[in-house]
Amino acid sequence: MIDGPPIEVNGRRYALPRQPVVVVCVDGCEPAYLERAIEAGAAPWLASTRAGTWLVGDCVMPSFTNPNNLSIVTGAPPSVHGISGNYFWDPQAGVEVMMNDPKYLRADTILARLADAGAAVAVVTAKDKLRRLLGHGMKGICFSSEKANETTEAEHGIADALRFVGQPLPSVYSADLSEFVLAAGVRLMQTRRPDVMYLSTTDYVQHKHAPGTPEADAFYRMMDGYLRQLDALGCVIALTADHGMNAKTDAAGRPQVVYLQDVLDAWLGAGRARVILPITDPYVVHHGALGSFATIHLARPGDAIRVIAQLSATPGVAEVYDNATGCARFELPPDRMGDVIVVSKRDVVLGTSPERHDLSLLREPLRSHGGVSEETVPFVLNRPLTADAPAATGLRNFDIFDCALNWAR
Ligand SMILES: [Zn+2]
Numbered sequence: 001m002i003d004g005p006p007i008e009v010n011g012r013r014y015a016l017p018r019q020p021v022v023v024v025c026v027d028g029c030e031p032a033y034l035e036r037a038i039e040a041g042a043a044p045w046l047a048s049t050r051a052g053t054w055l056v057g058d059c060v061m062p063s064f065t066n067p068n069n070l071s072i073v074t075g076a077p078p079s080v081h082g083i084s085g086n087y088f089w090d091p092q093a094g095v096e097v098m099m100n101d102p103k104y105l106r107a108d109t110i111l112a113r114l115a116d117a118g119a120a121v122a123v124v125t126a127k128d129k130l131r132r133l134l135g136h137g138m139k140g141i142c143f144s145s146e147k148a149n150e151t152t153e154a155e156h157g158i159a160d161a162l163r164f165v166g167q168p169l170p171s172v173y174s175a176d177l178s179e180f181v182l183a184a185g186v187r188l189m190q191t192r193r194p195d196v197m198y199l200s201t202t203d204y205v206q207h208k209h210a211p212g213t214p215e216a217d218a219f220y221r222m223m224d225g226y227l228r229q230l231d232a233l234g235c236v237i238a239l240t241a242d243h244g245m246n247a248k249t250d251a252a253g254r255p256q257v258v259y260l261q262d263v264l265d266a267w268l269g270a271g272r273a274r275v276i277l278p279i280t281d282p283y284v285v286h287h288g289a290l291g292s293f294a295t296i297h298l299a300r301p302g303d304a305i306r307v308i309a310q311l312s313a314t315p316g317v318a319e320v321y322d323n324a325t326g327c328a329r330f331e332l333p334p335d336r337m338g339d340v341i342v343v344s345k346r347d348v349v350l351g352t353s354p355e356r357h358d359l360s361l362l363r364e365p366l367r368s369h370g371g372v373s374e375e376t377v378p379f380v381l382n383r384p385l386t387a388d389a390p391a392a393t394g395l396r397n398f399d400i401f402d403c404a405l406n407w408a409r
Contacts, residue, residue, distance in 0.1 A: 002118045002195060006406075009113045010076040014405045016117060017195045020235045021404045022185065025072055025397075026223070027065060027126070027178070028203025028369065029241035031056050031378045036212035037220035045228040046220070046380070049237075053381035053403070057395030059243045061330035061343075062293035063374040064279055066099060068242035069130055069200055071398040073109040077331035082106035083133065085278020088336045089297050096276065100129050102136035106333075110401050111198060112138040119195040122157075124184045126177045126202035129281060134198065141188065145180035146172050175205050175219055182226035189233045197235075206245045208364045227382075237382045238404035240397040244374035245367050248290070248349045253365040258316045258344060260294055261352040267310060272299045275352045276338060279370055288357045290349040292318075292371030295338035304339045311340070316348035318371065346373035383408040 006013045037043040060071045060078055062085060070083040078084045083099055090097045097104075111134070115121040121140035125131050128144040135142030141157035149169050151161040162169055165184045170176035178201035185199045201223075209215040230237055250256050264273035279291035298304055304322050311320045319342070326341030327334045344350050349368055351357050359366075377397050381404065385392070389407035 004117055007113050007117050009110050010074055010080055010107050012075050012402060014075075014110060014114070014401060016114070016119060017236075017405060020189060020193060020195060020197065020233070022189070022197045022199065022230055022235045022237050023072065023400055023404055024227070024237065024239045025069055025198070025200040026239060026241050026378075027201045028206030028243060028245040029378055030206070030211060030244035030246070030374070031376060032211035033206065033216055033220060034378055034380070037217050037224070040212065040217045042217040042221040043224040045224045045231065049380050049382045052383045053379070053385050053408075055379040055392050055395060056376050057240065057379040057397050057399065058375045059241065059377050059397045061332070061372065061375070062278055062291070063243035063369045063371060064291065064293070065203070065242050066130060066133065068397060069125075070105065070133060071396075072240065072242070072400060073111050073134055073198060074107045075110055075398050075401055076107055077398070079327065079331040079333050080107050082333050082336065084332050084336045085276075086129070086281040087276060087278050089274060089276050089338065091297065098281075100132065102132050105133055105136055109134070109136060109138065111140075111196065112136065114196050115139040120192070122188050122192070122194040122197045123200075124181045124188070124197075125200040126181050127172065130200060134200070141192075141194070145170055145177045145184070148180065148184070173204055175222070177202050177204065178219070179222055179226075182223060186226050186229045186233075189230055189235060200242075203245065207367050210247065210367070231382055236404055236408045238400045238408070239378060239380040240400045241377035242397070243369045244376055245369050246346055246373055248292070248347055248366045248368050250347075255288075255290065255359060255362075255366040256316060256348045257290060257351045257357070258314060258348060259351045259353055260296065260342065261356075262354075263314065264296065264307065267307070268303055272303065273297070273307070274338070277350065277352065279368070288359050288362055288366065290351050290357055290366065291368050292344040292349055292373065294342045294350040296340040296342065297338040298340065301339050307340050311342055316344055317342060318345045318373075319343040343371045346371065379403075381408055385409065
């Protein structure tokens with residue numbers, strides 16, 4: 001194990017690990033998934049962590065994958081690290097831009113700084129869209145299950161990860177994509193024993209199956225087996241989620257959608273408003289690019305007051321703010337959000353226009369995230385925290401490295 005003084009990253013101090021630390025971000029893990037799997041007897045290892053640290057915390061808004069994964073690895077909200085969604089509108093360039101590129105990242109990661117301090121660091125993520133952001137500036141191993149067949153020593157710190165893990169390349173739309181992440185973590189710990197490992201799964205199962213369903217319990221049974229192996233290898237394991245997940249349907253199972261672009265075009269005339277849905281990414285099959293958060297760019301900023309008033313009175317809308325108020329409330333970077341920020345209610349999603357969302361791709365009733373209603377996430381460690389640890393209330397998912405490195409006994 002490495003020795004040295006604590007490092008400081010984004011204004012927070014982190015002790016160097018004295019034993020291997022594994023932080024697991026379980027994508028879309030509404031806390032009820034863990035509770036129901038334990039009740040069903042599907043997750044005995046997780047049940048045993050109740051003797052360690054069994055808490056909940058809040059994720060960052062919007063409750064999407066990329067902003068939260070980057071918050072977890074930077075220990076900071078999006079106002080600091082800059083990744084406020086999968087997409088943003090770049091008004092200077094006049095284009096919608098994917099935020100997968102590390103050039104949009106405004107903060108160091110804890111992972112990169114631990115590697116600089118001499119720690120052996122490994123990162124495995126399900127989807128490749130996160131890999132370059134998570135691994136930015138980091139010496140060590142960093143690859144995705146999605147492209148495990150393409151890894152090289154130079155780019156990913158490990159050649160032929162597919163063969164190393166010894167499982168077939170999973171489909172990007174499968175529970176296997178997450179299983180590969182966990183299997184890779186166990187294999188890495190057995191063979192290379194990194195000091196710090198970050199594992200990030202995908203929410204394919206959670207988008208389709210509610211807590212307590214046989215499919216969900218099977219997923220957590222699978223996960224439980226791998227975490228048990230990591231525990232047996234002597235790791236501190238800290239588990240949280242990027243966001244929760246809720247059904248977004250009416251009593252008949254039909255999606256409940258507010259199509260914002262159509263609403264705004266009717267109020268303001270065509271071409272006066274641009275709706276950005278930051279959930280949008282290349283992988284839309286399981287959510288149809290429908291989430292509970294949107295931002296609106298207005299051609300005439302003076303329209304904001306009227307738009308906010310009218311949206312506030314629109315059924316299905318939970319919260320509407322101007323840029324400054326919304327960014328202060330949700331700790332977002334103002335220059336990457338529009339003039340208006342909208343959050344929908346728990347069982348409602350926000351879209352642009354019906355023709356831009358192919359709901360025929362959905363094989364199960366819509367489940368999604370993005371809103372305040374998906375903020376609560378698990379905060380679980382297989383160790384108790386020391387008596388002098390900060391209060392266990394008001395935790396955020398991005399406090400997980402702090403707890404795992406500084407306060408786990
Ligand atoms: Zn996610």
